[in-house]
Amino acid sequence: MVGQPVLLLVPPPMSLSLQSKKEESVKVVVRCRPLLPDEVAANYTRVVSMDSTRGEVSMLAREGRTADTERRFTFDAVYDWTSEQKQLYDGTFRPIVEAVLQGYNGTVFAYGQTGSGKTYTMTGERGDPQNQGLIPNSFDHIFSNISKTHDEQYLVRVSYLEIYKEEVRDLLSKDHKRRLKVRENPDTGVYVEDLSSFVAKSVREVEHVMSVGAEHRKVGPTNMNQHSSRSHAIFILTVECCSRGEDGEDHIHVGKLNLVDLAGSERQSKTGATGERFDESTKINLSLSALGNVISALVDSRQTHVPYRDSQLTRLLQDSLGGNAKTVMVANIGPADYNYEETLITLRYANRAKSIKNRPRINEDPKDALLREFQEEILRLKSALERRRRKGGEGRRFRTTADMGSGEESEGEEGGGEEGRGQSLAVQQHQLEAEKEALLHNTGLVQEERQQLVAEVQQKVDRLKREQKKRDELAAKIKTMESKLLVGGWSIIDHTHEQQRKLDLQQQEVARQKMREREMVERLEKREEEQQEIRETFSSLKDEVESRTRKLNKLKLKLREVKEEMAEREEENRRKREQLAIRAEELQKELSLRYCTDERGSTH
Numbered sequence: 001m002v003g004q005p006v007l008l009l010v011p012p013p014m015s016l017s018l019q020s021k022k023e024e025s026v027k028v029v030v031r032c033r034p035l036l037p038d039e040v041a042a043n044y045t046r047v048v049s050m051d052s053t054r055g056e057v058s059m060l061a062r063e064g065r066t067a068d069t070e071r072r073f074t075f076d077a078v079y080d081w082t083s084e085q086k087q088l089y090d091g092t093f094r095p096i097v098e099a100v101l102q103g104y105n106g107t108v109f110a111y112g113q114t115g116s117g118k119t120y121t122m123t124g125e126r127g128d129p130q131n132q133g134l135i136p137n138s139f140d141h142i143f144s145n146i147s148k149t150h151d152e153q154y155l156v157r158v159s160y161l162e163i164y165k166e167e168v169r170d171l172l173s174k175d176h177k178r179r180l181k182v183r184e185n186p187d188t189g190v191y192v193e194d195l196s197s198f199v200a201k202s203v204r205e206v207e208h209v210m211s212v213g214a215e216h217r218k219v220g221p222t223n224m225n226q227h228s229s230r231s232h233a234i235f236i237l238t239v240e241c242c243s244r245g246e247d248g249e250d251h252i253h254v255g256k257l258n259l260v261d262l263a264g265s266e267r268q269s270k271t272g273a274t275g276e277r278f279d280e281s282t283k284i285n286l287s288l289s290a291l292g293n294v295i296s297a298l299v300d301s302r303q304t305h306v307p308y309r310d311s312q313l314t315r316l317l318q319d320s321l322g323g324n325a326k327t328v329m330v331a332n333i334g335p336a337d338y339n340y341e342e343t344l345i346t347l348r349y350a351n352r353a354k355s356i357k358n359r360p361r362i363n364e365d366p367k368d369a370l371l372r373e374f375q376e377e378i379l380r381l382k383s384a385l386e387r388r389r390r391k392g393g394e395g396r397r398f399r400t401t402a403d404m405g406s407g408e409e410s411e412g413e414e415g416g417g418e419e420g421r422g423q424s425l426a427v428q429q430h431q432l433e434a435e436k437e438a439l440l441h442n443t444g445l446v447q448e449e450r451q452q453l454v455a456e457v458q459q460k461v462d463r464l465k466r467e468q469k470k471r472d473e474l475a476a477k478i479k480t481m482e483s484k485l486l487v488g489g490w491s492i493i494d495h496t497h498e499q500q501r502k503l504d505l506q507q508q509e510v511a512r513q514k515m516r517e518r519e520m521v522e523r524l525e526k527r528e529e530e531q532q533e534i535r536e537t538f539s540s541l542k543d544e545v546e547s548r549t550r551k552l553n554k555l556k557l558k559l560r561e562v563k564e565e566m567a568e569r570e571e572e573n574r575r576k577r578e579q580l581a582i583r584a585e586e587l588q589k590e591l592s593l594r595y596c597t598d599e600r601g602s603t604h
Contacts, residue, residue, distance in 0.1 A: 026321070026356040027076045027328045029092050030057050030347070032335050033117040034081035044336040048343065050080040055518060059344055062337050069561060073347050074522075075354065076515065081335065085124055089137045091511055092328060096257075097141050099326050100239060103253030103362035107260065107320035108134060111288075111349065112332030113342040114228050114264025121330055122261045123214075126207070135210065135235060135259050139203045142239060142257075155240040158206055159197045160213035163312050164231035165283045171213035171233070172196045182315055190318055197238075210235060220277060228264065230280045232287065232313055235259040254363045258320065262288070262313075265342065282583050287311040289576055292349060298322045299355040326360045329353050345572065348565070381478045 032048050049058040055075050061068035079088055096106040110118035124133030146154050160171040167179045173196055181193045200206045218230040237257040245251045263284045290311035297303040298321060308318045320327045331350035333343045 023357040023359055024326070026353055026358060027092070027096075027326075028331065028350050028354045029077040029079065029088075029328065030073075030075050030331045030333060030350060031079040031083065031088065031117065031121060032057075032081055032333050033120075035335055039336045039338075044338055046335040047337045047340055048333065048335040050078045052078055052080065053518075054521075057333075057347060059340070059347065062340055068340075069557070069564070071344065071347075071561070073351050075331075075350065085121075085131055085133055085137070088121070089134060092330075093134050093138065094141065095511075096326050096328055097138050098145075099360070100237075100255035100257045101142065101145055101241070103241070103255045103364060104360050105256045105258070105319065105325040105363065107258040107317070107325050107327045108330065109258075109260035109262055109317070109320070109327075110330045110332055111262050112264060112346050113334065113339065116264065116332040116334050116346075118264065118330075118332045119229060119261055121332060122259060126211070136203075136207065138237070138257060138259070139206050142237070143203050143206075151244060153242040155199065156201070156206070157197045157199045157238050157240075158209050159195055159236040159238075160210065160233070161192060161195060161236075162217055162231040162233045163287070163316075164218050165280060166287065166312055168192055168312055168316075169216075169231075170195050171216045172198065172209060176216040182312060190315060192316075206237070218280075220280070229261065230263060230277075230284070232263050232284075233261045234316065235261075251364060256363075258325075260317070260320075262291075265345070279586075282579050285576070285579055286583075287313045290314050291317070292352075294321055295349070295352050295356065298357075299352055321356055321358075323358060324361055324363075325358055327356075327358055341568070344568070378478055381474055384474060 030050075032050060035044065035046060045063065047060045047062055049060055050056070051058075055078050057073045057075065057078050059071040059073075061070060077092055079091075093108060096108060100106040108122075110121050112118050120133060122133050123135050125131040126136065142156065146156075161180075162169050162171055168182055169176055169178065170180055170192075180195060182190060183193050184190050198205075198209050200209060213233075213235070217233055220228055220230050235258075237259070239255045239257070240252060241254075242250050242252045265285060265288050290307065291314055293307055293310065294314045294317075297306045306322065308314045314321075319325050329350060331346050333339075333346050335343075
């Protein structure tokens with residue numbers, strides 16, 4: 001375990017030369033789960049239609065609802081109920097993990113109502129390669145990439161936290177219910193004080209750390225989900241890499257991958273939450289509302305203040321939304337008609353997030369890189385070990401059996417030239433043990449003199465043992481620290497790895513090409529529509545009236561959609577105000593109860 005604060009989503013300061021001003025939008029994708037068996041049994045109908053080639057999601061009108069109109073949204077990618085985990089990873093998540101390996105900060109967070117499949121998207125089914133989610137797939141990706149590299153050193157460390165009822169907790173700590181403080185440093189940004197960090201050397205070790213943390217996470221049953229997450233969770237995976245630059249110097253870049261599994265937005269009428277579940281639900285909805293307010297402020301050019309401090313969640317996500325990170329938002333939705341309002345709210349939420357602009361940059365040579373500390377400590381230990389070896393080989397003066405009669409001291413083999421200095425401590429110890437044995441059997445010496453000589457030899461043996469122990473401890477420490485640094489190497493299967501890497505790059509290029517084609521099609525359609533309006537001529541007054549009527553109907557439809565959206569937002573705000581009022585009433589009761597308790601205590 002590494003006992004230092006773990007930075008969250010906010011990178012260390014960098015030189016101005018590395019501060020990229022290039023902006024890129026937050027990538028937003030939508031995933032729709034299939035109808036659940038209970039929904040099929042209850043004869044709920046699907047009101048979601050998806051066109052993956054155009055990246056479109058359509059909300060269909062519900063049966064018997066004349067007020068409903070078809071709503072269409074366009075995103076960077078959409079995945080319907082037949083999509084597979086690997087398809088989602090390769091198409092959307094693989095590029096962001098590649099960016100983290102290059103030294104960028106990357107964040108993926110899943111948003112949606114409870115029971116919409118967020119945890120399945122992020123985690124999936126452990127131990128099942130076909131159904132494992134983003135998080136285990138990213139582990140495989142990172143360590144597979146490290147194994148293919150050459151002449152580079154890596155250090156991988158992980159942390160895991162949850163935000164439960166606005167309390168930040170360390171899921172990897174023995175005291176995982178202890179509330180941690182969120183601090184802000186003017187140089188390094190936002191971090192969680194005393195958050196533990198573990199160095200991992202393999203996929204298995206990372207998975208073990210994650211499983212330990214997952215056992216501590218708060219979950220509970222509701223009417224909509226028997227294993228509902230009652231907290232927001234952030235799994236932080238930091239990859240430090242040291243490589244030789246063109247200037248011949250070693251350079252370190254640090255990438256952070258932040259994997260965020262948000263608790264689901266909830267309606268008390270549907271979840272049936274009461275007591276503690278209701279309190280949890282209130283806190284979840286308030287933090288998600290704060291996240292929505294941050295998104296709205298970021299996309300509104302008139303806003304000069306972004307309310308990051310309104311919740312712990314938005315504070316920790318500060319750099320992922322509008323800062324130094326490549327960010328992907330996965331909006332998870334359910335297709336059933338009885339979730340129509342929740343699905344529509346999620347899609348609008350995601351639609352606003354598309355307009356957020358980030359400024360990602362490579363975090364190169366940060367001051368707090370742990371890899372640099374490891375390298376310096378290893379060099380220090382190696383130097384100390386080498387000094388001890390040199391000191392041990394400078395030659396020691398001790399009496400030999402040939403000199404015992406004369407009582408003179410001379411240099412033994414240990415100090416006799418370069419060959420003697422090169423002898424190991426084990427050889428020296430063996431010689432001294434033999435010397436001791438010879439002294440014990442030398443009858444030509446006086447008893448007192450023999451005992452004195454034996455004691456001197458024994459002291460030398462003890463010194464050698466202590467020296468050997470110190471050397472062994474230093475060597476063991478060096479070995480332990482070096483084992484935590486991962487170095488790739490060439491093997492007989494590297495050709496397969498290289499082919500796989502090229503295939504991955506080709507798939508990414510194909511995905512980018514499809515995105516460019518879709519954008520071009522959309523621009524062409526828009527331009528064609530504009531040109532059609534310009535060159536439209538009317539052969540008669542009747543044609544002109546019909547054309548104007550069609551345009552008027554389109555405008556009326558748009559006006560209707562805007563009014564409906566405003567009404568739905570007002571309803572959403574009304575529900576939020578009700579939740580706030582209920583929470584305020586609960587706090588007032590708690591305050592009154594505490595006041596009465598304190599008053600009783602003071603009278604006794």
